[in-house]
Each structure stands twice: as structure tokens, then as C-alpha cells.
Amino acid sequence: MSVLEACDSRIAVTTDMWTASNQKKGYMVVTTHYIDNSWLRSRIMRFIYVLAPHSGEVMCNELYECSMEWNIDRKLSTVIVDNCSANESMIDLLLGKFSTSSMIMGGKFLHMRCCAHILNLIVKDGLSVIQKEVEKIRESVHYWTTTPSKFEKFEAAKK
Template sequence: MAVIAHYIDDFWTLQCRLMRFIYVPAPHIAVVISEVLVECLMDWNIDRKLSTLTLDNCSTNDAMIERILDKISPRSFILSGKFFHMRCCAHILNLIVKDGLSIISNAIEKVRESVHYWTTTPKREKKFMKTRGQLNIPYDKKLVIDCKTRWNSTFLMFDVAILYKDVFGRLVQCKPQYKSLPSEYDWEMAKEICHRLELFYGVTKLFSASSKMRLGMEIPSMLEDNDVDDENA
């Protein structure tokens, strides 16, 4: 378990420090995790300086918060613990996107299979880039295969693969073994998915920023820009 502290220094710059990286023995239940975390807070003498504790959105963490509040009085916290338990926005966003992608997994698979085929060996990668050059496609990004458990990697895979749609179409004519060419419908779905994921990807990067304190201002702006794009589509 990693315990990370975020705080604002004297120059109003958001700082981030890894306080402790702890091995937590199984079972990873609320009782065990809460004891380890409280011990860490006490060791660093910050149990009376906390404002919030940000955690992944799961029932174990909910139970852990209750146990921590039994050990440390809420009066010790900033604002009497009013905002003590904060659910990680990036984790919630991750759950939302994964749930959505599971519904349209078939549309993703064809593009994934194609990218996987042309990134399996250096020889295929070389052939792919050679064909790109023959078609005078003005991009030099390499294909990237995604990790199925990381939706942001799926966005990056689509973002590059869409640029080379014509290359895939050309290669299917000269490589009989290549049998996973996405259909026009698959490509349209890929573009739509990529467009939607781009918003979530941008918001996740804002959530993960280590030196900015303008999320409340920037996220509404991103959402407004996306609404404009939808209206113009």
C-alpha cells in the first residue's frame, strides 16, 4: 500500500510526497488496512493535520474509514472531518469508461486484432511503415497495442490506428494471412469511441496533475468544448 501526501506549500504550489510504501499482509480487509494506515499517520504526526483521505471506490475502503474515525476523533481533522472521505475521481472515471467499453467490445476487437498482427514482429512493423511511406501518409507514429485492463491505452491505440486506415486496407491486398481488416462500420465506431475517450483521457490527465490547482476551472471548460464539438458533428 502506498501512502501519498498532497499539500500546499508556502508558495501556494501543490506538492506531492510518497510518505510510505508498505507491505500489507493478507487478508486485505478493513481492519488490517485501517491499522496500518493509522500507524503511518501517527508516525508522521499528521493525524491532526488531515483534511481529506482519498481512496478508491470500494466497500472495503468505506468500512476502513469508519474504523479510522473510531480511532481518531473527527475533531482532529480540518473542518471537523466534513470532507474526510473523498472517493478518487480518476478511479470512478475508470469504472465508468470500463463499463461502457464492455458493451462495445466487439467493435474494439477488430482494430485490436489488426494492430496486434502488424506489431507482432519487427518484419511486419517494417512492412507496415514501408506501406505507409508508399501511400504518402504524413504520420510517423508507431502502432501501439493496448492493454485490455487499461482503457487509456485503448484510446492511444485507436488514436494512432485511425491515422493508418488506408494502410491496413492496402496491406490486406498483399498479405493473404492478414484476415482481421476492420470493416467501414468498425472504423466509424473506432472514430466515435476515440472521440469519446479523448474527453475522459483529458480529464484523467487533469486529475493526475501534480502541480495544478485549477481543476474546478478547467474541467467545465473541457466539457463545454466537447458539447460544441457534438453540436458541430
């Protein structure tokens, strides 16, 4: 807390929710990103067990409470989240709770979409287009590598 208190720069926050498959419980991690004399820093602020339902309101309350506890509400620049609808709702609710007067352009840029998540969606979409071809290649590799004799025939044909 003292490190963030002494930080003169704006603070960006990333947060994500996931469900632990072995426990069927939801968790949220809140990570801060800021610049200090040593350049870019990232620190996990909180790792939170979140009661169901994992709605925008529930996530907003957890993130708001965390931000207030760590006293970063006046230094907040952006909140980076993936594209789920609950996150859209969470950001809208956060804007109603925080004082936007201290935010960049009155909080207009508070919500940032996670580029890695967007890229992952693009790649998944692209792979779905060539799914049949990928499966044929996998089947071929499996066929030629199942026995030593098939592998030797493949090696001979390759030469």
C-alpha cells in the same frame, strides 16, 4: 517528517493497496498532498508490506499508525481511496480512532473517492458496450497488416 511538521496547511492523503503478482504479497502506499510556499506538493510517506487479510481493519491500523508516526493526525483533511468495500470499512474505523474535532466539519469530508478510479470504471463500462465492434476492428487491422501483399492491397484500395 520535518517538512510535514513545518507545513501550515491541511494534508490530504491518498492510499492504495495492490498485490505483487510475482510475490503474492500485498503492499500499501501512503502519499501526502499539501500546499506550501512553492504551491502543491506530494510526497510518499510510507510504502508498507501488509499482511493478509487486506481487510478494512488491517488497512486502518496501518494508515493510523503511519499518520500518528508522521504526526499528521491533527492536520488531516481527506483520505482519498478507490471504491473497494475494504476502503469504506477502513474510513469508518479511522473516524473512530482519530479525534474528529480537528477535522474539517468533524470528519464529514474525510472520505474522498478517487476521481481517476471512477473515470476508469466509466471508461471500462463504456468500452464493454462496444467490445464486439472493437474486436472486429482489431481483426481487420490484423488481417490487413499480416503480410506485405495484403498491406499493399489495402493501400491501393485506400487511394
